[in-house]
Amino acid sequence: MKPFTLLATFAAEPAKTQIAYLHGVDIAVIAIYFAIVIYIGFYLKGESNTSEDFFMAGREMTMWIAGLSFVSANLGSLELMGWAGSAYEYGILATHWYWIGAIPAMLFLGLVMMPFYYISKVNSVPGYLNLRYGPGTRALSGISFAFMTILMSGINMYAMAVVMKVVLGWDLNFSIWVSSITVAVYVALGGLRSAIYNEVLQFFLIWIGSLLIPILGLIEVGSWHNLEAKIYERLHTHDYVHLWSTLGHFRDNPMGVNWFGIIFGLGFVVSFGYWTTDFLVVQRVLAAKDLRSAKMAPILGSALKMCVPFIVILPGLLALGVLPYKLVGTTVAMHTGQHTYNEVLPLMLVRYCGPGLLGLGVTALIAGFMSGMAGNVSAFSTVWTYDIYAAFLNKNATDQHYVKMGRWCTLLGVLVSVGTAYIVQHAASIMDYVQQLFSFFIAPLFGTVIVGMLWKRATKEGGFWGLLVGTVTSISLWLWVKFDPHALRYVALSPDAKEMAENIYRALWAWSAGVIVTVIVSYATQPRPVAELEGLVYGATKIPKEYDEHWYQKPILWAGIVFVAFLALNIIFW
Amino acid sequence: MRETMSIWFFCGVLFFIYGIIITGQGIWELSHPPAQPPVLYSLHAPIWWGAMMGIAGLFYTIRHWPHRNR
Numbered sequence: 001m002k003p004f005t006l007l008a009t010f011a012a013e014p015a016k017t018q019i020a021y022l023h024g025v026d027i028a029v030i031a032i033y034f035a036i037v038i039y040i041g042f043y044l045k046g047e048s049n050t051s052e053d054f055f056m057a058g059r060e061m062t063m064w065i066a067g068l069s070f071v072s073a074n075l076g077s078l079e080l081m082g083w084a085g086s087a088y089e090y091g092i093l094a095t096h097w098y099w100i101g102a103i104p105a106m107l108f109l110g111l112v113m114m115p116f117y118y119i120s121k122v123n124s125v126p127g128y129l130n131l132r133y134g135p136g137t138r139a140l141s142g143i144s145f146a147f148m149t150i151l152m153s154g155i156n157m158y159a160m161a162v163v164m165k166v167v168l169g170w171d172l173n174f175s176i177w178v179s180s181i182t183v184a185v186y187v188a189l190g191g192l193r194s195a196i197y198n199e200v201l202q203f204f205l206i207w208i209g210s211l212l213i214p215i216l217g218l219i220e221v222g223s224w225h226n227l228e229a230k231i232y233e234r235l236h237t238h239d240y241v242h243l244w245s246t247l248g249h250f251r252d253n254p255m256g257v258n259w260f261g262i263i264f265g266l267g268f269v270v271s272f273g274y275w276t277t278d279f280l281v282v283q284r285v286l287a288a289k290d291l292r293s294a295k296m297a298p299i300l301g302s303a304l305k306m307c308v309p310f311i312v313i314l315p316g317l318l319a320l321g322v323l324p325y326k327l328v329g330t331t332v333a334m335h336t337g338q339h340t341y342n343e344v345l346p347l348m349l350v351r352y353c354g355p356g357l358l359g360l361g362v363t364a365l366i367a368g369f370m371s372g373m374a375g376n377v378s379a380f381s382t383v384w385t386y387d388i389y390a391a392f393l394n395k396n397a398t399d400q401h402y403v404k405m406g407r408w409c410t411l412l413g414v415l416v417s418v419g420t421a422y423i424v425q426h427a428a429s430i431m432d433y434v435q436q437l438f439s440f441f442i443a444p445l446f447g448t449v450i451v452g453m454l455w456k457r458a459t460k461e462g463g464f465w466g467l468l469v470g471t472v473t474s475i476s477l478w479l480w481v482k483f484d485p486h487a488l489r490y491v492a493l494s495p496d497a498k499e500m501a502e503n504i505y506r507a508l509w510a511w512s513a514g515v516i517v518t519v520i521v522s523y524a525t526q527p528r529p530v531a532e533l534e535g536l537v538y539g540a541t542k543i544p545k546e547y548d549e550h551w552y553q554k555p556i557l558w559a560g561i562v563f564v565a566f567l568a569l570n571i572i573f574w
Numbered sequence: 575m576r577e578t579m580s581i582w583f584f585c586g587v588l589f590f591i592y593g594i595i596i597t598g599q600g601i602w603e604l605s606h607p608p609a610q611p612p613v614l615y616s617l618h619a620p621i622w623w624g625a626m627m628g629i630a631g632l633f634y635t636i637r638h639w640p641h642r643n644r
Contacts, residue, residue, distance in 0.1 A: 025599045029592060036588055047578065065581060197581045204585055208592075212623060216614050354612045356599035356620050360592060 018169030020350045026359025033205070033363045034182060037198050037370065041186025044194045051402045054191035055123060055382045056287050063293035065200055067300030069284040072199035074305075075206055076372015077159040077365055078152075080312055084348075085341035087316025088327055090255040090500070091231075091240025092573060093247075094316065095309045100267040103302050103566045105275035107559045109285070110298035113276050115543045116453055117286060118294045120535045124286075124379075125279040125449065126387040132452040132536050133463030135391060140467055141445055142387035145279060146380055148441045150413060152280075153376035154420025159342065160369030161421065166343045168362070176421055179366060183373045184414040188407045192287060192382070195374040199284075202367035203304075209364020210311040213345070216352040217318035230321035240320060243573045249496070256498025265504035269511040270438055273446030280379040292546055295555045303562050306569065312345075319344045322351075376417070381409040436478060436503055443507035444470025447514035454538045455522075456530055462522030470514025477506045579640045586634025593628020596620050 022030075048054040061069070086094040122128045126145065130138035157176050164175035186194050221227045228241045239246045239253050246253035247262060275281060275298070288294035319327070326338070327347075333340045339347060349361040385406045390397070397405075448467040452458045480487045481502060489495040492505040533540040548554050600620030608615070 025595060028595060032588070032591055036584060040584060043579065197584065200581045201585055201588065204589070208589070208627060212619055216617070216619065219617070220614060351613050352619070354603070354608055354615065354620065356596040357623065360596060 019166060019347070020168065020358060022168060022359060022362075023355040025356045026362065029356065029359035030363050030366065033367065037186055037201070038182060040197050040201075041189040041194045044190030044197065048189070048191040048193055049400075049403065051385075051399050051406070053193065054403045054406050055386065056283075057191070057193040057196055059287055060289045061196060061284075061287045061293070061297075062289060063296040063300060065196060066285055066288040066293060066297035067304070068203050069196040069199040069287075070281055070297055070301040071304045071308075072203035072206075072371045073195075073281055073284055073375030074372075075203065075308065075368060076156045076375070077369035078155050078372060079308075080206065080210070080365060080368045081159045081162070081342050081345050083312045084316040084319075084345040085327075085343070087313040088319050088344045089329075089341045090253075091320070092243055092313065092317060093253060093255045093257070095243060095313050095573070096262050096266060098305060098309045098313070099243075099566055099570060100262065101271040102275060102305050103562065104267065105271040106298045106302035106305065107563060108272065109276045109282075110295045110302075110555060111559055113453065114285060114294045114298065115291065116536060116538070116541065117282065118288075118291050119541065119544070122286075123386045124383050125277050125282055125445075126383055128536070129448065129452070129463065130387070130391070132533075133448070133458075134460040136460070136464045137448065137467055138387055138391060140464065140471075141448070142383050142391075144441045144445070144471060145383050146388065148437055149280060149376040149380040149383075150417045151420050151423075151437055153373050153380075153413065153417035154423065156369050156372040156376070157417060157421040160366060162342060164362075166339070166346050176418055179369055180373065180414050180418055183370050183377060184411050187374050187378050187381070188410040191403075191406065192283065192378050195378040196284060196287065198374060199371045202371040205367040206364045206371075207311065209360045209362075209367070210315075210345075210349075212357060212361070213348045213352055214310055214314040214318065217315060217322065217348065221318065221321055227317060227321045231317065234320065240317070241573075243570060245574055250492075250494040250498075250501060251496040255500050256496060257501035257504060258494070261492070261501055261504045261508070265508040269443050269446060269507045270504060272450070273442035273507070273511070274438060277445045277449045278442055279383060280375045283379050283382060284375075291544060292548070292553075292555070296558065299555055299558050299562060303558075303565075306562065306566060315348045316344050319348055323347065373414075373417070377410050377413045380413040381406045384409045384413075439503050439507035439510060440471060440474045440478070443474060443511045444514040447511045448518060451515055451518050452537065456533055456537050456540055457522055457527050458518060459522045459525045459527050461525045462518040462520075465521045466514040466516075466518030469517040470510045473513040474506055474510035477509060580638040582634050583638040583640060586631050586636075586638060588631065589627045590631030590635050593624050593626070593631050596624030597628055598624075600624055 047058075052058060083094050083097065117125075117128060120128060120131055122131065126138045126142040129141050157180060160179060161172045161175040164170035165172055186198060190197070218224070218227070221230060228238070231240050232238060244259065247257065247259040250256050250258050285294050285297045288297050327341050327344055328336065328338045330340050330342070332338065346365070349358065353361050385402050389405055390402060394401075444467050447470055448463050451466070452463055477491050481491055488497055488502055491509070492501045494501075497505070530540050535541050551557070597620065600618055603620065604618070
């Protein structure tokens with residue numbers, strides 16, 4: 001084995017070749033991780049024999065496990081790699097996706113929406129839509145969700161394979177197949193329980209493997225103020241280190257977005273859509289053992305989510321200050337051979353971590369990939385089996401048959417998502433691609449769910465047409481800008497808007513169109529009797545009273561503390 | 575009858591093993607420094623980071639050690 005070498009990290013113009021070699025100790029660290037996740041899958045196989053066990057983990061998770069899994073399923077490699085890259089490209093503005101783009105929505109899920117999901121005892125979000133709006137809406141949301149999860153899984157896979165290529169020179173195909181087969185094995189064997197167990201493990205692994213980068217980075221630059229000064233020295237602007245003060249107009253910040261889009265498009269539509277209706281994350285909370293745990297899990301998750309920028313955004317900003325060369329977008333990199341934004345995290349990892357720690361950091365990135373992919377695949381398997389297969393194709397099969405179908409679906413989902421991994425290779429930035437998917441499917445879905453949950457008058461026809469029109473609106477707006485880039489000034493309300501702003505505003509339009517159509521069609525059609533809406537709609541549901549033993553156990557108290565911290569952070573980094 | 579092993583036990587075991595491996599590597603590097611050391615090599619991060627992982631891992635392994643139900 002060759003000695004650990006930094007081939008390109010300190011070069012003025014890095015060649016796009018392998019930047020580090022693994023020692024035996026690194027390979028041991030990675031191999032032990034693979035052995036343990038597969039062991040967990042085999043160990044839990046015996047406890048996933050019924051559909052309730054396989055798809056819902058027996059609904060016996062504590063708030064800690066559900067909360068950690070809730071955040072970890074979201075903390076895929078694209079979150080780590082993509083947002084670190086976005087932080088390098090757009091500066092601290094990327095933090096909005098962790099704070100205003102997550103915290104209020106997670107608290108809303110815990111305090112307001114979770115009781116409805118939990119009391120109705122549904123197995124999935126499309127399952128809730130079935131009870132509220134009927135099978136048509138369930139089928140539409142089930143199919144669009146299944147499609148989106150497979151694509152997202154492919155993105156995760158690509159992000160991980162890039163790490164292996166850049167850091168270790170591993171072949172893209174090799175990385176994709178080894179890791180995806182591992183995920184397929186442990187999810188197919190142990191179902192959601194195995195996915196959740198591994199997600200908790202992966203959450204800690206991601207933190208332990210990534211945390212040294214910001215710690216050592218801050219030691220190198222000296223302090224946050226020194227980092228600000230270093231970035232200013234290089235870029236001659238303070239735009240990269242302020243969260244809100246540059247959002248007055250699209251042209252005043254690197255992201256080309258404004259405060260209205262961030263608050264209403266991201267903070268309301270995209271964020272609430274993702275965190276309250278994307279079954280990938282909601283499934284983890286539905287596995288909680290009781291209503292209190294189900295309410296506390298997203299609140300706990302929000303506190304953890306608020307800390308993630310420390311290991312994702314800060315490394316991107318540190319790279320702006322300390323890397324002696326410039327990273328570029330994928331398109332430019334293909335011509336020049338420079339490193340891309342998406343590679344910033346592994347580059348920083350190699351900068352600070354020698355043998356052993358490098359293996360740990362690479363394992364953290366693999367763990368991120370696996371948690372993201374397992375989340376997508378287990379959610380896909382559940383939605384396919386419950387909301388498409390059992391609902392429309394084979395209604396009267398045995399419980400064992402559905403478990404078997406879930407296992408096969410897991411394998412199929414992995415196979416299909418391997419194919420999608422190759423599509424994203426041409427996206428300029430991974431996160432732009434993700435935002436496109438969210439605006440297509442999640443924003444309209446949120447409109448349909450929230451109207452149905454809060455408004456008794458919403459009808460079956462209203463829900464179906466609202467969801468359909470919202471999705472079609474989003475895809476149409478995307479196509480419009482794709483074929484006529486000048487249309488961006490209409491979609492994002494400014495000729496200075498950039499791609500991320502387009503995604504945010506497209507989501508806002510799609511949500512608005514969906515909600516408006518739902519309301520209009522609902523008024524034109526016959527509503528269901530209120531008695532039929534019990535357990536599904538606010539005002540028609542008796543929420544069980546909670547009796548917390550102590551005042552400090554109340555979910556509202558912890559939600560309040562998290563919200564105050566969220567406000568404080570936004571003010572500090574204003 | 576088998577008791578389900580806690581997820582915290584798995585975490586503990588993994589981090590304990592990692593702690594031993596990484597601390598051991600850090601100590602070995604004291605006498606065999608790498609030819610091209612990473613930035614801030616002088617802080618010997620593997621030693622203290624690995625030690626912290628090992629101690630936390632050992633604590634969780636012992637605390638959540640599975641017992642057979644009688």
